[in-house]
Amino acid sequence: MQAPRGRNVCLIGFICYAFPRPPIHVMKTIKPLSAALERQISWEQILSSVEDGVITLDRSGKVSFFNEAAEMLTDLAASRAMSLSFLRIFRKETWLVELIKKSFPPTQESARGEGDLVSRWGKKVPVGVTVSPLLEPDGSCLGSILLVRNLTHHKELEEDLKRADRLAMVGTLAAGLAHEIRNPLGGIKGAAQLLRRSLDPDSSLLEYTNIMNREVDRVNLLIEQLLDLSRPAKLEIVPINIHQVLEEVLSLELKTEAGPTVYVKKRFDPSLPLIRGDRNRLTQVFLNLVKNGHQAMNGSGTLTITTRLETDRHVRGQGAGRSRFIWVEIADHGIGIKDEDLLHIFSPFFTTKNSGTGLGLAVCYWIIKEHGGIIRVESVEGKGSTFKVSLVVAD
Numbered sequence: 001m002q003a004p005r006g007r008n009v010c011l012i013g014f015i016c017y018a019f020p021r022p023p024i025h026v027m028k029t030i031k032p033l034s035a036a037l038e039r040q041i042s043w044e045q046i047l048s049s050v051e052d053g054v055i056t057l058d059r060s061g062k063v064s065f066f067n068e069a070a071e072m073l074t075d076l077a078a079s080r081a082m083s084l085s086f087l088r089i090f091r092k093e094t095w096l097v098e099l100i101k102k103s104f105p106p107t108q109e110s111a112r113g114e115g116d117l118v119s120r121w122g123k124k125v126p127v128g129v130t131v132s133p134l135l136e137p138d139g140s141c142l143g144s145i146l147l148v149r150n151l152t153h154h155k156e157l158e159e160d161l162k163r164a165d166r167l168a169m170v171g172t173l174a175a176g177l178a179h180e181i182r183n184p185l186g187g188i189k190g191a192a193q194l195l196r197r198s199l200d201p202d203s204s205l206l207e208y209t210n211i212m213n214r215e216v217d218r219v220n221l222l223i224e225q226l227l228d229l230s231r232p233a234k235l236e237i238v239p240i241n242i243h244q245v246l247e248e249v250l251s252l253e254l255k256t257e258a259g260p261t262v263y264v265k266k267r268f269d270p271s272l273p274l275i276r277g278d279r280n281r282l283t284q285v286f287l288n289l290v291k292n293g294h295q296a297m298n299g300s301g302t303l304t305i306t307t308r309l310e311t312d313r314h315v316r317g318q319g320a321g322r323s324r325f326i327w328v329e330i331a332d333h334g335i336g337i338k339d340e341d342l343l344h345i346f347s348p349f350f351t352t353k354n355s356g357t358g359l360g361l362a363v364c365y366w367i368i369k370e371h372g373g374i375i376r377v378e379s380v381e382g383k384g385s386t387f388k389v390s391l392v393v394a395d
């Protein structure tokens with residue numbers, strides 16, 4: 001967060017320009033300003049505390065100020081960014097370069113846009129950017145100012161709403177179909193059992209009756225999972241120790257899915273409080289997540305499970321007020337998820353596996369939502385994925 005001292009006057013001008021009618025949160029910053037100045041708080045310090053990224057460019061397009069939020073958003077230290085041209089910093093973000101160019105002569109216009117910032121590690125952060133020219137009183141160009149807002153949370157909420165709609169639709173459809181399908185399935189299973197009884201014990205046809213039985217069970221399970229999405233899960237909420245649930249999941253999973261070369265690293269916070277949850281449902285969630293992690297690593301690699309207490313208090317659920325919550329993170333070094341798939345993985349029937357149903361994550365999403373929690377994913381194709389689940393701490 002460096003800026004040459006002489007630029008302070010300019011920065012005051014930038015703020016007036018950037019916030020012609022200050023929104024409430026800006027007013028809060030501006031009100032104690034005179035007091036702040038009395039206490040010799042510099043403009044750099046004030047701008048450093050702004051939650052949005054603030055970047056100023058001089059008239060040659062080089063960075064002259066880069067606040068802390070800008071460092072976080074770009075994954076770039078201010079000391080490195082200073083004096084670099086915006087063309088270099090945003091070389092992967094052509095949409096942003098075009099936007100910034102508008103604030104320089106000959107156009108010298110303000111412009112807004114939305115797009116992704118791509119970090120050095122390939123991680124994408126959705127942002128909204130406002131670019132404005134910095135002008136001398138005589139109208140000559142001093143440079144440009146960028147206000148960069150992180151839209152991740154906003155986009156996640158939008159996606160949550162769309163997902164809830166899709167799930168509600170699938171649920172209604174499933175509830176209608178389930179009844180119609182279950183009856184004939186019962187008939188097929190009964191007929192297969194009668195057939196089995198009438199066959200010689202050494203008949204080669206016996207195997208076919210086994211297949212019929214197995215497949216009927218598979219379809220029944222599918223219908224059960226679909227119904228899970230349609231009816232509000234009846235949760236039996238009690239205070240539970242999430243570490244016990246995770247240990248149980250790991251012992252179940254290691255017996256079945258994991259190959260001999262899967263290593264599980266547990267980074268459990270021993271001081272974690274009990275959470276509010278339905279033990280069976282949460283076992284189902286973490287079993288799905290751990291299974292997906294193993295499958296993504298093709299049975300070999302390290303799966304890291306981390307638990308931690310969130311230090312912030314957040315507003316959750318309808319009318320739930322403010323509560324404390326914990327995070328469980330399951331990270332694999334598997335194949336990762338393509339950007340274009342990330343939007344769909346929680347949708348019912350989305351699968352990239354030959355034998356997958358694509359219902360695992362949709363069910364997880366629903367169960368966690370019913371718990372008043374959140375489920376999120378971060379993934380880089382070819383590097384791995386981290387699924388994060390938040391759950392509310394028991395009173």
Ligand SMILES: Nc1ncnc2c1ncn2[C@@H]1O[C@H](COP(=O)(O)OP(=O)(O)OP(=O)(O)O)[C@@H](O)[C@H]1O
Nearest residue numbers: 292293296336345351352353356357358359360361
């Ligand atoms: N840890 C992961 N790494 C990479 N891709 C994943 C991971 N978890 C989920 N996915 C992607 O999300 C898709 C949906 O996952 P989901 O668990 O819902 O269904 P599935 O695993 O394909 O099938 P099922 O759970 O019925 O066996 C997967 O097919 C895969 O493409």
Ligand SMILES: [Mg+2]
Nearest residue numbers: 288292360361
């Ligand atoms: Mg799965």
